[in-house]
Amino acid sequence: MKRIKIKLKTQSYDVLIGTGLLRQAGREVRRVLPSKSSRVFVVTSPRVRRHWGGVLEKSLLDAGLQYVVLEMNDGEPAKHLATVERLAEQMVAAGADRKSLVLAFGGGVVGDSAGFLAAMFLRGIPVVQIPTTLLAQVDASIGGKTGVNLKGGKNLIGAFHQPQVVLVDPSVLSTLDDREFRAGLFESLKCGVIRDQALFDFMTRKAPQILKRDKAALLRIITDSVRAKAEVVSADEKESDLRRILNFGHTIGHALETVTGYQYFLHGEAVAWGMIAAADIAGAVGVCKPEIAEQIKTAVLAFGPLPRVNCATDAVLSRLTSDKKTVAGAVHFVLPQKIGKVKITSDIPTEIVRNAVDRIRNEQIRNHA
Numbered sequence: 001m002k003r004i005k006i007k008l009k010t011q012s013y014d015v016l017i018g019t020g021l022l023r024q025a026g027r028e029v030r031r032v033l034p035s036k037s038s039r040v041f042v043v044t045s046p047r048v049r050r051h052w053g054g055v056l057e058k059s060l061l062d063a064g065l066q067y068v069v070l071e072m073n074d075g076e077p078a079k080h081l082a083t084v085e086r087l088a089e090q091m092v093a094a095g096a097d098r099k100s101l102v103l104a105f106g107g108g109v110v111g112d113s114a115g116f117l118a119a120m121f122l123r124g125i126p127v128v129q130i131p132t133t134l135l136a137q138v139d140a141s142i143g144g145k146t147g148v149n150l151k152g153g154k155n156l157i158g159a160f161h162q163p164q165v166v167l168v169d170p171s172v173l174s175t176l177d178d179r180e181f182r183a184g185l186f187e188s189l190k191c192g193v194i195r196d197q198a199l200f201d202f203m204t205r206k207a208p209q210i211l212k213r214d215k216a217a218l219l220r221i222i223t224d225s226v227r228a229k230a231e232v233v234s235a236d237e238k239e240s241d242l243r244r245i246l247n248f249g250h251t252i253g254h255a256l257e258t259v260t261g262y263q264y265f266l267h268g269e270a271v272a273w274g275m276i277a278a279a280d281i282a283g284a285v286g287v288c289k290p291e292i293a294e295q296i297k298t299a300v301l302a303f304g305p306l307p308r309v310n311c312a313t314d315a316v317l318s319r320l321t322s323d324k325k326t327v328a329g330a331v332h333f334v335l336p337q338k339i340g341k342v343k344i345t346s347d348i349p350t351e352i353v354r355n356a357v358d359r360i361r362n363e364q365i366r367n368h369a
């Protein structure tokens with residue numbers, strides 16, 4: 001089992017990674033329980049419960065824990081305040097108190113909503129994250145960001161609430177849809193580009209094994225991605241400068257998601273196009289050599305196919321300027337200087353951005369029509 005420490009000013013915690021770890025989840029949860037009489041409120045989705053609920057519940061029983069299972073739907077539309085309110089009411093009805101613990105068991109939607117529930121319930125009770133999608137394992141479950149969507153936009157209501165521990169078991173990925181799985185790989189590849197050349201090289205070299213979900217390859221990329229994110233959030237707990245490098249590919253990625261109403265791309269897929277576009281911009285303004293941009297594009301497309309970019313370039317451009325991460329009207333881009341090193345820039349001429357978006361629109365037509 002691998003143990004990666006997230007070191008924060010107020011609280012530090014471990015991310016444990018191991019194939020088969022779910023079977024020992026109860027033991028690990030017991031270690032972080034506020035008191036012996038604490039009850040565990042498992043928040044999960046019907047699908048995750050169907051595949052893996054039995055394994056989790058057995059491990060909770062084996063560890064002698066008292067638990068209640070609460071269900072919510074996953075998928076983006078379920079991530080709103082009403083879900084959190086309903087879960088909170090169910091917790092009250094089931095007798096939850098300050099010593100109770102929330103166990104978030106699912107993908108990023110369950111993780112963000114249940115994390116937020118724990119942050120708000122009685123002004124904050126502990127939470128353990130057991131992420132079950134690749135995206136949640138390498139990204140969403142780490143760093144303490146929790147929250148839900150408003151009609152007016154994604155993640156507009158939220159709180160920082162760090163988990164007691166994060167338990168990552170790559171074997172639960174065996175039941176994940178192919179498309180969801182590949183979408184998560186792009187966040188790993190992102191970690192490689194922003195600060196881990198060895199991870200990037202490994203993913204480039206081993207793409208076929210990774211796509212076949214080879215156990216050893218998966219363990220390696222998950223561990224390295226978690227380490228990269230852990231280092232960044234440990235160095236920069238609240239979102240400010242360093243943490244912004246995690247947004248590589250997300251500037252244009254978010255715009256693509258918004259313009260298409262969050263129904264068309266999976267998050268990771270939009271980020272994949274965003275990384276290709278950001279690399280293209282970096283090449284065009286001379287932040288990196290054109291070969292580097294090409295290398296990034298090839299690496300991304302190796303984990304395709306991607307849905308084509310079918311929205312108008314102007315729609316993407318106007319969305320960019322209204323993104324919540326826009327600071328004082330300037331659009332920030334995280335641009336690769338080389339593999340493993342990025343910089344943040346805000347003075348990219350619109351024409352260059354326009355060209356990059358035009359190119360990803362045409363790219364698709366050639367590659368995966």
Ligand SMILES: NC(=O)c1ccc[n+]([C@@H]2O[C@H](COP(=O)([O-])OP(=O)(O)OC[C@H]3O[C@@H](n4cnc5c(N)ncnc54)[C@H](O)[C@@H]3O)[C@@H](O)[C@H]2O)c1
Binds near residue numbers: 110
């Ligand atoms: N908090 C953060 O820092 C952070 C970072 C990145 C993303 N996010 C959030 O994460 C969310 C996306 O997460 P996601 O991609 O995991 O989506 P998701 O939670 O909707 O899960 C995707 C699908 O996979 C299914 N699933 C989950 N685990 C499974 C398993 N083991 N086997 C089979 N099916 C399984 C779910 O039922 C769902 O249909 C977004 O809301 C995003 O905002 C948060």
Ligand SMILES: [Zn+2]
Binds near residue numbers: 139267
């Ligand atoms: Zn992301």
